[in-house]
Amino acid sequence: ISVPPENVLYRLGARSGDILRRFNGEPVESQERVIQIWQSLESIDEFSMDVERGGKIFRFDVRVQ
Numbered sequence: 384i385s386v387p388p389e390n391v392l393y394r395l396g397a398r399s400g401d402i403l404r405r406f407n408g409e410p411v412e413s414q415e416r417v418i419q420i421w422q423s424l425e426s427i428d429e430f431s432m433d434v435e436r437g438g439k440i441f442r443f444d445v446r447v448q
Contacts, residue, residue, distance in 0.1 A: 396443050397434065404440065405433035 386397045403411045406420045407430050424430075429446045 395445055396441075398436065400436070402435040403432060404435050405431075407431055 385399045386393045386401070390397075403417060403420075405411060406416075411417060411420070424447070427447065429444070431442060431444045434441050434443065
């Protein structure tokens, strides 16, 4: 998925080509799960996500204000 600079995910650290591997410690194994995660962002205050970029895993801890 492309992540343009004006997208909120870009401001959170995501880049085009990143692969979301875990959300709050749980594996992300389908597009349906990604949709569920996206919808849940309206109701949570903080979360973590593990993203694969260039063969390396990066962890992002996000606090929503």
